[in-house]
Amino acid sequence: MTDSTDKHGEATGFQEQAPYDESIDLRTDFVMVYGLNDSTPERIARWRAAGYRIHLMTGISWGTYQDYLDGRWDGSGHWADAQTAGDGSPILHGESTDIPYMVPTFAFTEYLVQKLRPIIELGVEGIHLEEPEFWARAGYSESFKREWQAFFKEPWQAPHSTPEAHFRSGQLKQHLLSRSLDRVTSVLRDEALAQGREVRFYVPTHSLLNYTQWQIISPESRLRTLPSIDGAIAQVWTGTSRTPNVYAGKVAERTFETAYLEYGIAQDLTRGTDRRMWFLHDPIEDHPDRTWEDYLANYRRTLVASLLHPGVARYEVAPWPHRIFNRPYLREGSAERELIPPDTATSYLIAMNSLRDLDQPDVRWSQEGPRIGIALSDTAMFQRWAPGGESGHYDGLQDALALEGREQLHFSDFYGLALPALFEGQRVCPVQLENVIDAPDALDDIDVLVLSYEFQKPLAPGIHYALAGWVSRGGSLLYIGDGADPYHEIRSWWTGRYDTCADHLAEALGADRSRDGVQASGQGRVRFIASRPAEFTESPERAAELVSAIRELAEAGGHTWKSSNWLSVQRGPYLIGAVLEEAGGSQVVEGTYLDLLDPQLPIVRRRELGPGQLAWLRDLTYDDETLLASAGRVVDWQRDTTTIRFSCEAPRGVQVTTALRVPSEPTAVQGVSQSKYEDGVLWLRHPGDPAGTRVELSFRQP
Incomplete structure (x- = not known):
């Protein structure tokens, strides 16, 4: 780590609705001032005065x-634009009674344009339009019925009737959200350019995996193409990733593994483009009744999971x-609430400040096995x-293990495919299927798909031609499916010509779907297994069956398979891993x-990590950098033969x-309250001050 004065790369930021306060001044590169109200200009001005690049989020x-x-x-009243469930009730956000999720009609979209227009004049560098969401259980409002008629050119059907x-209904919801985002960002960008300003537009969004699991529709892959x-x-975050799933017949929270898969699919929103992620x-x-110990443990699980994706x-180091x-x-063990423990605050800030140093060109995996x-x-x-039928609504705040319809929540069809190989220590990563059409390199990092x-379902036959091209060049494809899904019968490009879309896939590959075993396809190979994906969650034996099939294809492609309980990567001097x-x-x-x-x-020289334990270590032998880690932002770094001087900025009230x-x-x-020297490392401790604590160290002449 070195002096981190440069904020142009916007490596770290946070979102905050509260006005500026020294206790929440995290000293990141930028802040996303949250919400549109009368206080927005003042809040923006105060955070800007504290030295931040300013974005706005709503x-x-x-x-x-x-x-x-x-x-x-x-x-005119617009409650008809509220997302509405089958019983006619509006779907509300959180505990509110007057904040519904909205159907993004033309009228609501124009309202958003007018609402956001004054923000351009406040000189923000970025606008974040967060969480474009349409609940799967919605689709009964009058405005949605009209949009159905316009889009499909046929009368509305109750979304859950067939x-x-x-x-x-899902296709239309995604279209409406994408249309609204496109309109808002295009109009405002044009108006900003007319004023001689440049404003960037971003979309904070849950992962495709989480939205699917929580039964929410969002634009997702469309974000890559909206201009x-x-x-x-x-x-x-913890709230999404601790959603329970099933592995080897056991229902459990698997925060680390789920987060690892969530971050994996999310990076496909920008991978291969010049867009920022x-x-x-x-x-x-969001859940307010967990303990400090629970929050910290699960934060670390998501943190380490994210660092295992070096791309x-x-x-964003924190919301709120x-x-x-x-x-x-x-x-833990107490009914009394208390403010953040000092060590927990320090630990959070060490992580937040170290994250600015993760853009490391030297990346080494613990094992170079197949990429799945x-x-x-x-x-x-x-x-x-x-x-x-109805099933339980879930948004991370309920008791998922007691939720009505929780079997639906588990999304075992996906986890049955993803978890078995991951628990073998393999590099498993979800892949956005739509990307194979417009991104020629979408599968470059994959050996077995x-x-x-x-x-x-595949929205276009071109997906299969792209997959066939990838296989013919040496890729390995494992298709799992018994054709029992009732959605095979919907009207789409394959119906009337093929029994299922998988039959067209086999045709494109030149393969026989009814044949067992591995089949050659060009320089690659393919195998079809007639099973329901969720079956591989039912027992250790079924999980092992899937692992065996993936391994067979990997080894046929020339890859060495080595089972491991350790998933880790070295990013420059940083070793990140999990058992x-x-x-x-x-x-x-x-x-x-x-x-x-x-x-x-x-300093750690030997550590034995047990099941579920994590590591984020800085290798002291990797380089000769002086600044190793800090809970504050180190700026104004000066060094000569006998002196080191710098300022260390951190929120007031932390250690x-x-x-x-x-x-x-x-x-x-000088400037610190405590110091300790051992084995070539000097530890300094002092209270946080966002204005900076000036530190000076003197040494004997070498």
Whole structure:
């Protein structure tokens, strides 16, 4: 790590609705001032005065838009634009009674344009339109019925009356959200350019995996092609990733593994483009009744999971710092709430500041085995509601293990394909299926692709021609499916000519779908297994069957398969790893490291990690950098033969720990409350100050 004054790359940022306060001044590169109200200009001005690049964030599907709903905006009430469930009730955001999720009609879209227009004059550099969301259980409002008639040119059908009606409902919802985003961003960008300004537009969005699991429709792959979108934030955090799933017959929270898969699919929103992607971490999550210990443990699971994807090196380090540093929560074994423990605050800040140094060109995996892709399509979102019946609504705040209809929530068709090989320690990553058409390199990092059409469908035959080309050049494809999914019968490009879309896939590959075993296809290979994907979650034996099939294809392609309980990568000096909990066993790490997950930043020479344990270590032998890690932002760095001077910026009220590599124990230390020297490392501690704590170290003449 070096002096981190440059903020142009916007490597780290956070979102905040509260006004500026020194206790939540995280000293990142940029801040996303949240919400549109009378206080927005003042809040922007104060954060700008604190040295931040300024973005603005607001919800595009929900927000404080009561003036639109009640008619103050244009003289007409618009509650008919609220997303509506089958019983006629509006679908509301959180615990609110007057903040519904909106149908993005033309009228609502124009309202958003007018609402956002004044923001351009405030000189923000980016506008984030977060969470374009349409609930799968919605689709009964009068405005949605009109949009159906216009889009499909036929009368509205109750979305959950048939599989086809539900699938079409999902297609329309995605279209409406994409249309609204395109209109808002294109108009505002043009108006900004007319004023001589440049404003970038981003979409903070949950992962395709989470939206599918929670039964929500969103644009997802469309974000790659909307011309006025400059990137996205992958909103992956404890609240999404602790959603239970099933593996080997056991229902459980698998926060690390789920987060790893969520971050994996999210990067496909920008991979191969010049658009920006930030990975979100949330030290607290939305659920207010967990303990500090629970928050910290699960934060670390999502943090390490994100770092195992070295293709992304920008991060939203926190939403809502005020709820992290200024709200009380429970402690283990106590009914009393208290503010953040000092060591927890220090630990969070060490992570947040270290994240600025993750853009490392030197990337080395612990094992170079096959890279396994799990194909996931936008259309999986269109199939997640059970037609003809209600199932439990879930948004991360309910008890998922007691939820009515929780079997539907588990999304076992996907996890049955993804978890078995992941628990073998293989590099498993979901792949956005739609990308294979317009991104020639979409599968360049994949050796074996696992695909099923039992929970999703290909929107165009071109997907199969792209897959066939990839296989013919040496790829390996494993298709899982028994054809029992009722959605095979919907009206689409394959119906009337093929029994299922998988038959067209086999034709494109020149393969026989009814034949067992591996078949050659050009320089590659393909295998069809007539099973329902969810079956591979039912027992260890079924999981092993799938692993055997994937391994067979990988080895046929010339790859060496080595089972492991350890998933890790080295990014420059940083070793990141996890012992996969359900793989069993332990992993010993030896060397000379600084432990970035420990607020004391101790030196580690040997560590044995058990199931579920994590590591984020800085290799002290990798380079000779002086600044190793800090809970503050180090700026104004100066060094000569006898002196080191710098300022360390951090939120007021926290305890800052900084670790430096120095040639000897200093003769004088100024500006800190404590210092300790050992084995070439100097630890400094002092209270946080966002204006900066000036530190000066003196050394003997060499």
